[in-house]
Amino acid sequence: MNGYHHQLSIEVRFKDLDVFGHVNNGVVFTYVETARLRYLIDLGLRSPHANWQGVAFILAHINCDFRRPIFYEQQVKVGTRITEIKRSSLRLEHRIEADGQLAAEGYGILVHYDYSAAQTIPVTPEMRAKIEAYEKSIHVD
DSSP: OTTOOEEEEEEOOGGGBOTTSBBOHHHHHHHHHHHHHHHHHHTTSSOTTOOSSSEEEEEEEEEEEEOSOOBTTOEEEEEEEEEEEOSSEEEEEEEEEETTEEEEEEEEEEEEEETTTTEEOOOOHHHHHHHHHHHSSOEEO
16 A cells, blocks of 8 residues: 555455455445545535535546456455646546455546536635645655
8 A cells, every 4th residue: 555645444245245255346336445445534625514515526427447356355455646636626546456366457537526516616725735745755746
């Protein structure tokens, strides 16, 4: 998890498994989504009790490269970091490890979005400052 300050442990549940006995690929995206939300909450970019209307981040893109299967009772960690801030979007990279071994990696693009106005809005200077202070070495456009 080198370079990932934010890490979230995930418990593999029996219902996460597919017919082949390993974690289903769609469930890996749920692990990433859980880590992404925890990152935003931990950095103070999203309240855990906020209503899901108004201004928030919306997922615009996500990808994942699966490197090895994850099995029941493995220790899973998801590392999350923001590597780029643009005018109204963030690039989040994710690394998923099972028992310390790379299982999957990818990235997503979040867009700062005003649901009431149905349009993107700029990432605020306060948000930028929080992210930059936490990540310390990201590329900013």
